[in-house]
Amino acid sequence: MYAPYLPETAPFTPEQRAWLNTFFRELALRTFSSEGDGQATTTLPLMGVDDQSIPTPPQPPRYNRKHPFPAHLLQCRRLTGEGSTKDIRHVVFSLEGAGLSYEVGDALGVYPENDPELVAALLKTLGYTGDELTPGPDGTELPIREALLRHYELGILPRPLLEAAAPHHELLPRLLEDSEALTTYLSGRDVLDLLREAPSFRPDPTTLIGLLRPLAPRLYSISSSPRVHPEAVHLTVGVVRYQAHGRLRKGVCSTFLAERASLDRPVSVFVHTNPNFRLPADPDTPIIMIGAGTGIAPFRAFLEDREATGARGPNWLFFGERNRATDFLYQDELEGWLQRGVLTRLDTAFSRDQAQKCYVQHRMLEQGRTLYAWLEEGACVYVCGDATHMARDVEATLLTIIQQEGGHSEEAAHAYLTTLKRTRRYQRDVY
Ligand SMILES: Cc1cc2nc3c(=O)[nH]c(=O)nc-3n(C[C@H](O)[C@H](O)[C@H](O)COP(=O)(O)OP(=O)(O)OC[C@H]3O[C@@H](n4cnc5c(N)ncnc54)[C@H](O)[C@@H]3O)c2cc1C
């Protein structure tokens, strides 16, 4: 009805553009109606304009990656049942007072802290008290115990650290010349391993800190819709624990959330927007969601959102995990959505419930004809979870289905998929 007031080339963000357009529209409306003849005048009747009706200009977000929000952990509930081979958590943070907005498809960045037991073992091995002052990432001095706890990666061995340790290490000088052997050596090794293997390598605290990599935040696909949980954000976190070189290894952030983050000490978080993983603008569009393990996270958010908006488009979920009895993540909720007709179809693949592996792509193949029919009806396809194996195999399966059910050549099937990607009907959130 209203022509846009700002030229497309004006240097504004979409939010600023929207606000300014609303402002000008209000102004024009009041001007025209006060004159009564539909002609704009040069005197703008600003006096008397009801301030309430003009929205406040959008502020740049107060919190971001550089300035994370101190969020209170509200919940860290185990989703996997007793006897499961996995530990997957439903994590809820409060966003009260944050003014942070997110959309389904976004991720949350979490700044973790290292395991104090690992830090204590490192300090002991190095012969430090822990109180030695070292420069932190912003240049201010802090005790090395704090620096190691909060600011540096202890599970990553950067090349400068390896080079500094090499003269004190039996294997490193040779490994540094052979990238393949080095990759094998690095798998499952951390700073503590390196120091134990090179007992004469004992840098002073400041030198050591200079050789470490800053502790990076970890991203987690958001598993809630802000329409349903306006003041909270939910995550689905797989806890990383494994044995390597005779020691139990713990993923920094996933075990921080599962074991060390407490309800009374805030955790630094920020919203990581992901414009490449979005529900279709048309609520009637069918969607096909394919996720294994924690890959279900954004689909829980999608389903919450589609239910909240009353979107009528059909929703089909393929979900894979190890065992139905213990690893059927969000089973009750999914069954509720099925009963209420929000979830049109649910196909599960529990890989370890039978002798032969059964994965999401096997279920897709079984349903190839229907899946292709959905594609032909305009469905959007979403894939989330493991990038290395699952997402690759799912893509190959999509191509097979397009060939088999659509009667396309291999080349034409690739072109079909490329078109889906280009038209944002095939989106992936893989890691
Ligand atoms: C966009 C995006 C979305 C994501 N969404 C989710 C999500 O919804 N849920 C989720 O759980 N994760 C998600 N992740 C992964 C998450 O960001 C972290 O990478 C994950 O939690 C591990 O972090 P960590 O700090 O616990 O482990 P880290 O301390 O970073 O350790 C992980 C590293 O340990 C090593 N490792 C792990 N297992 C083994 C093993 N068996 N043997 C040898 N080495 C091993 C690997 O080098 C691995 O990179 C997502 C990642 C991205 C990029």
Ligand SMILES: NC(=O)c1ccc[n+]([C@@H]2O[C@H](COP(=O)([O-])OP(=O)(O)OC[C@H]3O[C@@H](n4cnc5c(N)ncnc54)[C@H](OP(=O)(O)O)[C@@H]3O)[C@@H](O)[C@H]2O)c1
């Ligand atoms: N970078 C990191 O630090 C990090 C940390 C955590 C998780 N991740 C990755 O995040 C992803 C999700 O992890 P997750 O533990 O939630 O789930 P996952 O390891 O992907 O397992 C979920 C299900 O997928 C199955 N699966 C295995 N290979 C598959 C394939 N090629 N195609 C389809 N399904 C396959 C598994 O079966 P089986 O196990 O029975 O074979 C299991 O049933 C994984 O890639 C994991 O490695 C990465």
